[in-house]
Amino acid sequence: MSNAVETDRVEHDPVRTNVIETREVCRYFGTEEMQVIALDHVSLTIEKGEFTAIIGPSGSGKTTLLHLIGGLDNPSSGTIELSGENIATMSGTQLADFRRDHIGFIFQAYNLIPVLSAEENIEYIMLLQGISADRRKKRVQEMLAMVGLEGMGARRPAQLSGGQQQRVAVARAMASHPDIILADEPTANLDTKTGISLLDVMRDLNEQHNMTFVFSTHDEKIMERATRLIHLRDGAVEKDERK
Numbered sequence: 001m002s003n004a005v006e007t008d009r010v011e012h013d014p015v016r017t018n019v020i021e022t023r024e025v026c027r028y029f030g031t032e033e034m035q036v037i038a039l040d041h042v043s044l045t046i047e048k049g050e051f052t053a054i055i056g057p058s059g060s061g062k063t064t065l066l067h068l069i070g071g072l073d074n075p076s077s078g079t080i081e082l083s084g085e086n087i088a089t090m091s092g093t094q095l096a097d098f099r100r101d102h103i104g105f106i107f108q109a110y111n112l113i114p115v116l117s118a119e120e121n122i123e124y125i126m127l128l129q130g131i132s133a134d135r136r137k138k139r140v141q142e143m144l145a146m147v148g149l150e151g152m153g154a155r156r157p158a159q160l161s162g163g164q165q166q167r168v169a170v171a172r173a174m175a176s177h178p179d180i181i182l183a184d185e186p187t188a189n190l191d192t193k194t195g196i197s198l199l200d201v202m203r204d205l206n207e208q209h210n211m212t213f214v215f216s217t218h219d220e221k222i223m224e225r226a227t228r229l230i231h232l233r234d235g236a237v238e239k240d241e242r243k
Protein backbone atom coordinates (compact mmCIF):
# COMPACT_ATOMS: atom_id res chain seq x y z
CA MET A 1 0.00 0.00 0.00
CA SER A 2 3.10 2.25 0.29
CA ASN A 3 2.26 5.11 -2.05
CA ALA A 4 -1.47 4.48 -2.04
CA VAL A 5 -2.26 6.03 1.30
CA GLU A 6 -2.75 9.75 1.13
CA THR A 7 -4.39 11.11 4.18
CA ASP A 8 -5.21 10.12 7.70
CA ARG A 9 -6.64 6.70 7.07
CA VAL A 10 -6.47 4.48 10.12
CA GLU A 11 -3.64 1.99 9.78
CA HIS A 12 -4.36 -1.42 11.20
CA ASP A 13 -2.04 -3.85 12.84
CA PRO A 14 -0.16 -5.33 9.89
CA VAL A 15 0.22 -8.75 11.51
CA ARG A 16 -3.48 -9.19 11.73
CA THR A 17 -4.85 -11.04 8.75
CA ASN A 18 -8.51 -11.57 9.64
CA VAL A 19 -10.30 -8.84 7.81
CA ILE A 20 -13.80 -10.06 8.48
CA GLU A 21 -15.00 -11.85 11.55
CA THR A 22 -18.64 -12.57 12.30
CA ARG A 23 -19.55 -14.21 15.59
CA GLU A 24 -22.90 -15.89 16.11
CA VAL A 25 -24.59 -13.38 13.84
CA CYS A 26 -28.37 -13.58 13.61
CA ARG A 27 -30.69 -11.38 11.60
CA TYR A 28 -34.43 -11.63 12.02
CA PHE A 29 -37.02 -9.80 9.97
CA GLY A 30 -40.70 -9.25 10.63
CA THR A 31 -42.71 -9.45 13.81
CA GLU A 32 -42.54 -11.98 16.62
CA GLU A 33 -45.52 -13.92 15.20
CA MET A 34 -44.30 -13.75 11.63
CA GLN A 35 -40.56 -13.97 11.99
CA VAL A 36 -38.15 -14.68 9.15
CA ILE A 37 -34.75 -15.94 10.24
CA ALA A 38 -32.54 -14.52 7.50
CA LEU A 39 -29.29 -15.44 9.27
CA ASP A 40 -28.96 -18.02 11.96
CA HIS A 41 -25.81 -17.90 14.13
CA VAL A 42 -23.29 -17.29 11.39
CA SER A 43 -19.68 -17.39 12.59
CA LEU A 44 -17.09 -16.84 9.89
CA THR A 45 -13.52 -15.65 9.64
CA ILE A 46 -12.34 -14.36 6.31
CA GLU A 47 -8.66 -13.66 5.92
CA LYS A 48 -6.90 -11.00 3.95
CA GLY A 49 -6.58 -11.82 0.27
CA GLU A 50 -9.24 -14.51 0.17
CA PHE A 51 -11.48 -14.73 -2.89
CA THR A 52 -14.63 -16.07 -1.33
CA ALA A 53 -17.98 -16.94 -2.87
CA ILE A 54 -21.13 -17.03 -0.76
CA ILE A 55 -23.43 -19.49 -2.42
CA GLY A 56 -26.86 -20.91 -1.71
CA PRO A 57 -30.39 -20.89 -3.05
CA SER A 58 -32.49 -17.76 -3.30
CA GLY A 59 -33.57 -16.66 0.16
CA SER A 60 -30.68 -18.40 1.93
CA GLY A 61 -29.32 -15.12 3.35
CA LYS A 62 -26.53 -14.12 0.93
CA THR A 63 -27.59 -10.49 0.47
CA THR A 64 -28.36 -10.09 4.16
CA LEU A 65 -24.89 -11.35 5.08
CA LEU A 66 -23.15 -9.01 2.61
CA HIS A 67 -25.19 -6.06 3.88
CA LEU A 68 -24.26 -6.85 7.47
CA ILE A 69 -20.57 -7.28 6.67
CA GLY A 70 -20.66 -3.95 4.86
CA GLY A 71 -22.32 -2.17 7.75
CA LEU A 72 -25.41 -1.39 5.67
CA ASP A 73 -27.62 -3.25 8.13
CA ASN A 74 -27.31 -4.31 11.79
CA PRO A 75 -27.43 -7.83 13.18
CA SER A 76 -30.26 -8.75 15.58
CA SER A 77 -27.57 -10.40 17.70
CA GLY A 78 -23.93 -11.34 17.40
CA THR A 79 -20.92 -9.22 16.46
CA ILE A 80 -19.07 -8.25 13.32
CA GLU A 81 -15.47 -7.08 13.29
CA LEU A 82 -13.74 -5.61 10.28
CA SER A 83 -9.96 -5.44 10.51
CA GLY A 84 -10.34 -5.96 14.24
CA GLU A 85 -12.89 -3.19 14.80
CA ASN A 86 -16.37 -3.96 16.03
CA ILE A 87 -18.66 -2.08 13.67
CA ALA A 88 -21.50 -2.00 16.21
CA THR A 89 -19.51 0.32 18.48
CA MET A 90 -18.90 2.91 15.76
CA SER A 91 -21.08 6.01 15.53
CA GLY A 92 -23.01 6.69 12.32
CA THR A 93 -20.31 9.04 11.05
CA GLN A 94 -17.48 6.73 12.01
CA LEU A 95 -19.16 3.86 10.23
CA ALA A 96 -19.78 5.96 7.12
CA ASP A 97 -16.12 7.00 7.09
CA PHE A 98 -14.98 3.45 7.69
CA ARG A 99 -17.12 2.19 4.82
CA ARG A 100 -15.85 4.89 2.52
CA ASP A 101 -12.21 4.18 3.32
CA HIS A 102 -12.15 0.41 3.68
CA ILE A 103 -15.01 -1.19 1.77
CA GLY A 104 -15.94 -1.23 -1.89
CA PHE A 105 -19.42 -2.36 -2.90
CA ILE A 106 -20.54 -3.87 -6.16
CA PHE A 107 -24.27 -4.42 -6.32
CA GLN A 108 -26.33 -6.42 -8.71
CA ALA A 109 -27.95 -3.25 -10.03
CA TYR A 110 -24.80 -1.33 -10.77
CA ASN A 111 -25.91 1.78 -8.85
CA LEU A 112 -24.00 4.11 -11.14
CA ILE A 113 -25.03 7.74 -11.04
CA PRO A 114 -26.74 8.25 -14.41
CA VAL A 115 -25.87 11.91 -14.90
CA LEU A 116 -22.15 11.32 -14.33
CA SER A 117 -19.74 9.89 -16.89
CA ALA A 118 -17.96 6.60 -16.25
CA GLU A 119 -14.87 8.56 -15.16
CA GLU A 120 -16.86 10.74 -12.79
CA ASN A 121 -18.58 7.71 -11.29
CA ILE A 122 -15.19 6.11 -10.65
CA GLU A 123 -13.78 9.34 -9.23
CA TYR A 124 -16.66 10.04 -6.88
CA ILE A 125 -15.56 8.21 -3.73
CA MET A 126 -12.00 9.50 -4.09
CA LEU A 127 -13.47 12.99 -4.18
CA LEU A 128 -15.22 12.28 -0.87
CA GLN A 129 -11.94 10.96 0.50
CA GLY A 130 -10.23 14.25 -0.26
CA ILE A 131 -7.72 12.78 -2.70
CA SER A 132 -6.03 15.41 -4.88
CA ALA A 133 -7.31 16.05 -8.41
CA ASP A 134 -4.06 14.88 -10.05
CA ARG A 135 -4.06 11.66 -8.17
CA ARG A 136 -7.76 11.08 -8.86
CA LYS A 137 -7.32 11.53 -12.60
CA LYS A 138 -4.38 9.17 -12.65
CA ARG A 139 -6.19 6.54 -10.61
CA VAL A 140 -9.30 6.78 -12.82
CA GLN A 141 -7.24 6.08 -15.93
CA GLU A 142 -5.50 3.14 -14.24
CA MET A 143 -8.84 1.67 -13.19
CA LEU A 144 -10.40 2.10 -16.63
CA ALA A 145 -7.43 0.29 -18.15
CA MET A 146 -7.62 -2.46 -15.54
CA VAL A 147 -11.22 -3.27 -16.40
CA GLY A 148 -10.64 -2.90 -20.13
CA LEU A 149 -12.55 0.31 -20.69
CA GLU A 150 -9.83 2.63 -21.96
CA GLY A 151 -11.23 5.44 -24.03
CA MET A 152 -14.77 5.00 -22.74
CA GLY A 153 -14.47 7.16 -19.65
CA ALA A 154 -16.49 10.03 -21.02
CA ARG A 155 -19.57 7.91 -21.64
CA ARG A 156 -22.55 7.99 -19.35
CA PRO A 157 -23.96 4.70 -18.01
CA ALA A 158 -26.80 4.72 -20.57
CA GLN A 159 -24.21 4.76 -23.34
CA LEU A 160 -22.58 1.57 -22.07
CA SER A 161 -23.71 -2.06 -22.23
CA GLY A 162 -24.68 -3.95 -19.07
CA GLY A 163 -21.29 -5.65 -18.96
CA GLN A 164 -19.48 -2.35 -19.42
CA GLN A 165 -21.55 -0.71 -16.68
CA GLN A 166 -20.70 -3.58 -14.38
CA ARG A 167 -17.01 -3.02 -15.17
CA VAL A 168 -17.41 0.64 -14.25
CA ALA A 169 -18.96 -0.50 -10.97
CA VAL A 170 -15.93 -2.74 -10.34
CA ALA A 171 -13.54 0.10 -11.21
CA ARG A 172 -15.43 2.44 -8.89
CA ALA A 173 -15.30 -0.07 -6.04
CA MET A 174 -11.57 -0.57 -6.57
CA ALA A 175 -10.55 3.04 -7.11
CA SER A 176 -10.46 4.03 -3.46
CA HIS A 177 -8.17 1.03 -2.72
CA PRO A 178 -10.47 -0.56 -0.15
CA ASP A 179 -9.34 -3.53 1.93
CA ILE A 180 -12.51 -5.43 1.19
CA ILE A 181 -14.70 -5.64 -1.88
CA LEU A 182 -18.23 -6.93 -1.34
CA ALA A 183 -20.18 -7.92 -4.43
CA ASP A 184 -23.77 -9.13 -4.44
CA GLU A 185 -24.30 -11.36 -7.48
CA PRO A 186 -22.03 -9.16 -9.58
CA THR A 187 -22.58 -11.23 -12.71
CA ALA A 188 -26.30 -11.84 -12.37
CA ASN A 189 -27.30 -9.49 -15.19
CA LEU A 190 -24.52 -10.51 -17.54
CA ASP A 191 -24.25 -13.25 -20.15
CA THR A 192 -21.94 -16.11 -19.18
CA LYS A 193 -18.97 -14.96 -21.23
CA THR A 194 -19.09 -11.39 -19.91
CA GLY A 195 -19.66 -12.68 -16.38
CA ILE A 196 -16.60 -14.89 -16.52
CA SER A 197 -14.39 -12.16 -17.93
CA LEU A 198 -15.57 -9.82 -15.16
CA LEU A 199 -14.69 -12.46 -12.58
CA ASP A 200 -11.26 -12.78 -14.16
CA VAL A 201 -10.74 -9.04 -13.76
CA MET A 202 -11.75 -9.32 -10.10
CA ARG A 203 -9.42 -12.25 -9.60
CA ASP A 204 -6.48 -10.40 -11.18
CA LEU A 205 -7.08 -7.47 -8.87
CA ASN A 206 -7.31 -9.84 -5.93
CA GLU A 207 -3.99 -11.46 -6.83
CA GLN A 208 -2.15 -8.24 -7.72
CA HIS A 209 -3.28 -6.19 -4.73
CA ASN A 210 -4.08 -8.93 -2.21
CA MET A 211 -7.48 -7.33 -1.88
CA THR A 212 -10.14 -9.38 -0.13
CA PHE A 213 -13.22 -10.25 -2.17
CA VAL A 214 -16.49 -11.65 -0.91
CA PHE A 215 -19.12 -12.15 -3.58
CA SER A 216 -22.39 -14.01 -3.81
CA THR A 217 -23.46 -16.03 -6.80
CA HIS A 218 -25.56 -18.97 -7.81
CA ASP A 219 -23.79 -19.46 -11.11
CA GLU A 220 -21.68 -22.65 -11.16
CA LYS A 221 -19.18 -21.23 -13.65
CA ILE A 222 -18.60 -18.23 -11.42
CA MET A 223 -18.34 -20.12 -8.14
CA GLU A 224 -15.72 -22.48 -9.51
CA ARG A 225 -13.34 -19.53 -9.76
CA ALA A 226 -13.49 -18.80 -6.02
CA THR A 227 -10.80 -20.06 -3.68
CA ARG A 228 -13.33 -20.56 -0.91
CA LEU A 229 -17.00 -21.49 -1.01
CA ILE A 230 -19.32 -20.72 1.87
CA HIS A 231 -22.62 -22.52 1.43
CA LEU A 232 -25.64 -20.95 3.08
CA ARG A 233 -28.91 -22.71 3.64
CA ASP A 234 -31.83 -21.19 5.52
CA GLY A 235 -29.50 -18.57 6.92
CA ALA A 236 -26.93 -20.99 8.32
CA VAL A 237 -23.50 -22.03 7.09
CA GLU A 238 -24.01 -25.50 5.73
CA LYS A 239 -20.51 -26.04 4.38
CA ASP A 240 -17.31 -24.01 4.16
CA GLU A 241 -14.67 -25.29 1.76
CA ARG A 242 -11.30 -23.87 0.79
CA LYS A 243 -9.71 -25.00 -2.45
Ligand SMILES: Nc1ncnc2c1ncn2[C@@H]1O[C@H](COP(=O)(O)OP(=O)(O)O)[C@@H](O)[C@H]1O
Nearest residue numbers: 029030036038057058059060061062063064065
Ligand atom coordinates in the same frame (compact mmCIF):
# COMPACT_ATOMS: atom_id res chain seq x y z
N1 LIG B 1 -35.90 -6.32 4.47
C1 LIG B 1 -36.43 -7.53 4.63
N2 LIG B 1 -37.64 -7.70 5.22
C2 LIG B 1 -38.18 -8.92 5.42
N3 LIG B 1 -37.59 -10.07 5.06
C3 LIG B 1 -36.38 -9.97 4.47
C4 LIG B 1 -35.74 -8.71 4.22
N4 LIG B 1 -34.55 -8.94 3.61
C5 LIG B 1 -34.44 -10.28 3.47
N5 LIG B 1 -35.54 -10.89 3.99
C6 LIG B 1 -35.76 -12.35 4.06
O1 LIG B 1 -34.59 -12.95 4.58
C7 LIG B 1 -34.30 -14.15 3.89
C8 LIG B 1 -32.90 -14.04 3.26
O2 LIG B 1 -32.95 -13.10 2.20
P1 LIG B 1 -31.69 -12.68 1.32
O3 LIG B 1 -30.57 -12.36 2.22
O4 LIG B 1 -32.15 -11.64 0.39
O5 LIG B 1 -31.35 -14.05 0.56
P2 LIG B 1 -30.54 -14.29 -0.80
O6 LIG B 1 -29.75 -13.07 -1.09
O7 LIG B 1 -29.72 -15.50 -0.52
O8 LIG B 1 -31.56 -14.56 -1.86
C9 LIG B 1 -35.42 -14.35 2.88
O9 LIG B 1 -36.37 -15.18 3.46
C10 LIG B 1 -35.93 -12.96 2.68
O10 LIG B 1 -37.27 -12.99 2.29
Ligand SMILES: [Mg+2]
Nearest residue numbers: 062063064184
Ligand atom coordinates in the same frame (compact mmCIF):
# COMPACT_ATOMS: atom_id res chain seq x y z
MG1 LIG C 1 -29.70 -11.85 -2.78
